[in-house]
Amino acid sequence: MSAGEIDRLIGLLARLPGLGPRSARRAALHLLKRRESLMDPLMEALGAVAASVRLCPVCGNLDTRAPCSICADPRRDGTLICVVRDVADLWALERGGVFSGRYHVLGGLLSAIDGVGPEDLGLDRLQARVAEGPVAEVILALPATVEGQTTAHVIADLIEPTGITVSGLAQGVPVGGELDYLDDGTLTAALRARRPV
Template sequence: MSKRIAGPEIERLIQLLAKVPGLGPRSARRAALHLIKKKDQLLGPLAGAMADARDKVRVCSTCGNVDTADPCMICTDPKRDAAMIIVVEDVSDLWALERAGAMNARYHVLGGVLSPLDGIGPDQLTIKQLVDRVSEGGVSEVVLAVNATVEGQTTAHYLTDQLAHMEVKITRLAHGVPVGGELDYLDEGTLAAALKSRTIF
């Protein structure tokens, strides 16, 4: 049994921080200590920002993004191409694609991937909502931007089957050599995917 190193309030802060992805117990202790040392500059404003997020953040009923409005800013942006829906596993993937700024489309967040071993089937994801969105019309392309994992590819195949009867083009992200990547450092799966997805130069 480990010794208690601080009061219950500090211990609770450490325990809560340790639940954040990417922060283990040691990192949580360091983060808590830093926040406490900078109580006025960081801890107070952070507590306020977290309270605001708790009270104001909503999940978009159209696409599944998180925002302070429902529908979210992306869904209500008239400059977005409503004929294209990019399907992602999670909101973090949506944000990553937005940072890249490569497409000016709408999104659909699945909320995960199919994984029978973990008890995640089609009913646990927003697949039906995606099919409903496409069946309403006005969508000409669905881009499957799921991860290149076994579960991601299984989900992509399932989605393709669900949308097969509709007049919509289904595409997926290319897989292969990253920009600035050196062949010697890439794994065999990435190299094989790059060769299969080769394009005319």
């Protein structure tokens, strides 16, 4: 490899989340030192993923089949749709194993600063899924940020005329969390979402 090719590899690795230029250099060096055991299998895996993984046309999940394995699973509760920002959020919920419904991946959040409007998030696809039914509840599992809450309000306004229940995830003190370490916003949300013991 010439220095230009190594620099290109470092530049591409630095684009990955959590990797800056220094971490990318270390990763590139590690890959180069372990070509047969690490770099070659990685290149093969990347090629296979690029060739076979696609977005689910129903929910927006990533999978090798269309519709995805979640949408195609007859054991999933089709009356529950959980709306998430991106596939990473879907994977986090699936990792917990507590949700047995279906998903809708927005692919982002509404943001006037970034020029992301309702048409960019596939809200019309969500409306169509709700209209096709039978949907009893739409759960908004969106971040507790300004963009997340704005997106949640827009979705709730779109679905409200259908009479379908729209709910959001509880917010507040995490399991094992200590009050002294929580920010004011989390404490406020926890107090407002209090429930009988």
